[in-house]
Amino acid sequence: MGVDADRLRDLTLALVEVESPTGDTAEVARLYARRLEEIGLEVELLDDPFPATPIVVGRLRGGEPGPTIVLNGHLDTVPIPHEPPRVEGGRVWGRGSADMKGPVAAATEAVRVVAESGRSFPGELVVVAIGLHEAPGGRGEDLTWLLGEHGFTADYAIVCELAGDRLVAAHMGQATVEIEIRRDGMPTHELQTAAGTPNPILVAARVIEAVRKQNEELAATEHPWVGAETYFFGEVHGGDFYNRHPATCRLVGTRRWAPGNTLGAAQAEYDELVAPIAAESGCTIDVRLELVRDAYSVDPEHPLAVALRGGYEEVTGEPLEATGMKVVADGAVFQAVGGIPTVYHGPRGEGAHADVESIAIEELARSARIYLATLERLWAGA
Ligand SMILES: [Zn+2]
Known part of the structure; x- marks a missing residue:
């Protein structure tokens, strides 16, 4: 009952097949919401105040008191044309495969494994997918609204992109x-x-x-x-x-x-x-x-970072070294607006924002396993 690479491939391809440039993600959001329902999540599609980019919130309740943990990604892509999506050479190719529909699929696969096991766990697992991420068309307005005005809250967040083999200790x-x-x-x-x-x-x-x-x-x-x-x-x-x-x-x-x-x-x-x-x-x-x-930083000794580092090492056998990045991402919004401790981890793809974009299915499976191992550690500490 572990991570299923075929399911990962199929969900990534299905998401990539629906074009979704920043600001125009309603169709892919609906598709994604249906998929979350199929695996047993309670799903909300928040289409007010951003009707063209509804926010997908999927919840799995663990049945015991404990922390709410968010896995977050964006369904929008840069508005740069790409050859039609396909699967070839163990990779999914197409706009958004790496940045970041593949990573969203990896997070979803981790949640599916938990949901279909029928086990109980502390707290809740929540998937949040947005559509106003990529600048300049998006500046995380939808996520800012969700965490601000809308009052969404959680205890931990994992933003499922940016660094597959490093702990992002800070970004600009x-x-x-x-x-x-x-x-x-x-x-x-x-x-x-x-x-x-x-x-x-x-x-x-x-x-x-x-x-x-x-x-x-x-x-x-x-x-x-x-x-x-x-x-x-x-x-x-x-x-x-x-x-x-x-x-x-x-x-x-x-x-x-x-x-x-x-x-x-x-x-x-x-x-x-x-x-x-x-x-x-x-x-x-x-x-x-x-x-x-905003700028972002996390203490590598924060319990969430410790859980990610431990989960990474368990799956890969390698330590997760800390690094800093220039590029900005949504962990800053979770921290600054939501006050939610946040780490980044995402499968490593190729060609984000480039002419040709792809991601290896094995890499997606690896990240799904890392998410699961990280969750186990957070639950064990709860
Ligand atoms: Zn991205």
Whole structure:
């Protein structure tokens, strides 16, 4: 009655066969909800306030008092086209196979094994699947609502992605950055513009240079897990004709910060950085940081992390070493909004966000076993 690789393969393929770009996951959510019902879970499909991305919550009650443990994943994928889904060479191929319908299937398989064993266990096992994960279309608004306004709570959460062979001890926080530089008036002919009129493109150059210097200063401080914080620009937009004096210029990028820092502090620091440039140039400079996810960290000695490390070692025979990551993910939301101790573990796939994406069925089975071994340890400690 253990983990069944064929079932894992079939559920992963079924989920991948329903296209579900971020923000448009209702169909796959309904399919997934039905599958959870079939294995004996009590399922809620929460389609308010995000009707296009209903949240799937599936519960298995253990019959004894104990902790509520969440296994979490996202059903949305990046909106990048992919060849039709298929199974080949022991892998499932298709958009979302690795990121992260395969991992959702692995978590589901672990719950199925418990459900079909008919055993009792302490507390509850809850599967939560969302549809607004991948930025920029999603910023975890649905998960934030579930854990905030909706009042969903639990004792532990396992976010089923990010690292299959490491304990993620910390990851960075991230915001998108949009800077708008504006002068008064409309664009004018280069030669018919009053002397002294600021040129937002040249002002943008000063902002870019100030940010470059600041970035260099940040590079000197290495956070032990995640390295140095960063400023980054990926886009510059300004002007519309070679001899027109522009009225606006726009810079777009990211700001990433280490655990301990906050979005509010990063915004304040940015405002302070551009204030003298705005004052000297006569342009208005608006800096808007928008949260993607907060920073995250967990003590490797926290009972949840200890259970995961023990479960990993039991299944693989290897220790689970701690590491830090730059990339952001939903553990931050469970922690910051829900106040729920959270760890990451997910099967390792290939090609997330790339042209070709796949995941090995054996790897999915391995993660399902690790989830089960981790749960056993949490239950034993309950
Ligand atoms: Zn993902």
